[in-house]
Amino acid sequence: GVRVTLIERFHNLLPEGLDPEMAKKVKERLEREGVALVLGDGVSEIHGEAGAKRVITGGGRVLETGFVVLATGVRASNELARRMGLEIGISGGVKVNSRMAASAHGVYAAGDVAEVRELLTGKPILNPFANTAYLTGRVAGINASGGEAELEGVLRSWVVNLGGFKFGAAGLTEAEAREAGFHVLSTVVTVQEKPVFYPDSKPVTVKLIVDSVDGRLLGAQAVGEGDILEKLNLAAAAIAGGFTIEKLLTLELAYTPSLNEVFHPLLVASDALIRLRERKSRKKGSLA
Amino acid sequence: GVRVTLIERFHNLLPEGLDPEMAKKVKERLEREGVALVLGDGVSEIHGEAGAKRVITGGGRVLETGFVVLATGVRASNELARRMGLEIGISGGVKVNSRMAASAHGVYAAGDVAEVRELLTGKPILNPFANTAYLTGRVAGINASGGEAELEGVLRSWVVNLGGFKFGAAGLTEAEAREAGFHVLSTVVTVQEKPVFYPDSKPVTVKLIVDSVDGRLLGAQAVGEGDILEKLNLAAAAIAGGFTIEKLLTLELAYTPSLNEVFHPLLVASDALIRLRERKSRKKGSLA
Structure with a gap:
């Protein structure tokens, strides 16, 4: 070691x-x-x-x-684009529309160099991840070759696997959601991945961030040794689909005890948020 | 053995x-x-x-x-409901509305005995699975105790785990979708769960069933040793969210090579379906 x-x-x-x-x-x-x-x-x-x-x-x-590993963040390598006279966005990435077309006719940008929009806020950002490079590259390629494709925005879905311990997120963090002006409600739940009678049942921690006004899911984070990717990708679809916590709570998901619990962690968290919102509105009522 | x-x-x-x-x-x-x-x-x-x-x-x-194990299907045990004079649906389950209220005032039904609606077709069915029992029980309980909750319908999400080999589905099968009158397009793709340079990379097979007119996802099936639950639950959210294959194809999902491939199997299948639909419409055009 x-x-x-x-x-x-x-x-x-x-x-x-x-x-x-x-x-x-x-x-x-x-x-x-x-x-x-x-x-x-x-x-x-x-x-x-x-x-x-x-x-x-x-x-x-x-x-x-003995040695040093540096990880100092990511900046778009926009020098070529600047020299071409392309418009550069506030993120430092090449400014593109939803078709990944840059400001000069016939020029497309994709991957780490292209500025994309965060789906929920419309904010221009860099999202230097392989999945976004893939999505933007596909859209740029189709349009450059005469087809029609669009990318509305990104969720910044990501996951890290540290020897079986995984963590990641999709959508906005709570801090970002507040900064973007949402009235935020959030909760963190820790539940067993599968029934406790399985010796390899492990805890998984999920955080959901929602808009307290309309109940819409804004972001999710998950940490644990179990099937974290499943929670994050389900959350990504729910965010992109505009799901409220009420909708999440009636979503019928697959269940078998050797893999998971019948009440999905995202549903447990949604249920907790609905109760939390009720308690808050009752409290407000009693003060009025 | x-x-x-x-x-x-x-x-x-x-x-x-x-x-x-x-x-x-x-x-x-x-x-x-x-x-x-x-x-x-x-x-x-x-x-x-x-x-x-x-x-x-x-x-x-x-x-x-040496011995016989019988699995002969499931029928709703509706005798008590009949004796109470409750209306019984065509599935043999107790007829309920979206609040799980039966035909007599103040009576609610949930679980295997209650008839539910298939979300995409509205067809009354029995869905005798633990996840549905949980969802219907929650809705019935809230309403019975004076609250307000509704269950629009079920997707019949299910998964089986045979010693690490998993299979399952969400939504309609192709046969059901055709029977329900949808113009169906479907594809089956087999891809590696994660990059082939991982010695434990395994193939996963995914089938998507979509409406060829509007591209809406109607059903999904998945088989393999990898993270099948993730594919099925993502598909369930996409079906409940009314996602088209175009929407699926721009969904940003989490990626890390030790867990999965950058181009998600559901996106690979969506891409294949978009091409298939284009080829079919071109063929039609050339015949006209």
Whole structure:
């Protein structure tokens, strides 16, 4: 094994993808695996030769290490586009319409360099993931060759698999939803993936973020060892389909005890949100 | 191990849930596991003592066996409802409205005894599965205690797990969709669950059934060793959400190579269906 120290400038891991209470689950898991975490402190200097590096953080920590892996974020490589005189969006990506057509006739952009729209807010963003590269590439290719295809927006669906421990999200985080002006209601539920009489039954944690006015699903996050991809992709379809928590709660999903529980975690969370909303509106009533 | 012979009166396994080409995948797997299959032939007689039974089929086959397991279908136990004078539906289940209220005031029915509506056709059916019992029980309970809840219909989502080999469906089979009057287009795709450079990458087979007029998803079936539940529950949400294959094809799903492929099997199938529809319309055009 290799002793690992993870330095993150933000106070939470994955601040753009997970809300703090979900990021905490990932942090706890990393710590249990023996990863040392330095949060809220950035790297300011790296010295030394290969095999003997010294890392100095902004907060003054000094770490001696064999090697350093850098992950410093993603920026669109828009130089070619600039030189071509193409319009660049506020995200730094090439500005395109829903057909992935850039500002010059006959030019299309796709993948990490193209600015896309977040489906729920319409906000122009970069979404440098393989799935988006695939979707935008397909649309750009069809249109460039004379066909007709459109991409309305992206959900920023993502999943990470750390040796069987998985986490990911689809749609807006709670912070983003509030920032976008939604009246947000959210809940986190932890339930067993399948009935407890299965020795390999594991807990799964799901967070749902909804609009408290119309009950529409805005975002979902999931963490655990079970079938996290299933929860995230189901949530992605529900978000893209404009599902409310009431609609989710009557969605008939497949069930067999050796794979899952009869009351799906997303439905458990929807039920909790409906009760939460009722309690809140009753409370408001009694104050009036 | 126990030597097993499976006798099925119909010519395909699970004729109400899987179309023949998908049922064939299940048949092949059972045969590979050493299960002897007798299809298209029913049991007409069972003789003998515990531990020494003789089974005689309608076709005249004679099988000597240690024990017999019977699975003879499900019928609603509606006797109490009849004695109460409640209206019984054509399925044999207690007739209820979307609030699960039976024909007499203050009486609700839920679970295997209650007739539900198939979501896409509105057809009254029995859907004797745990997930439906849960959904109908919840709605009946809320309404019986003075609340308000409704269940529009069911998708008949189901999944079976045979020691890691899974199969299931959501929505209409192709046969049912045709019978219901839809202009049906369907395809079956077999793709690798995750990139082939993973030694545990397994094939998964997905069938999509869509309306060829508006492209709306009507049903899905999936078979394989991978994450079949994920495909089925995603399909269930897409069916309930009224998704077309065009909408499915731009749905951004989570991806990480250790779990799945970047182009989701449901999107691969949607793409295939869009091409199939184009070829068909071109062919029609050239004949005109």
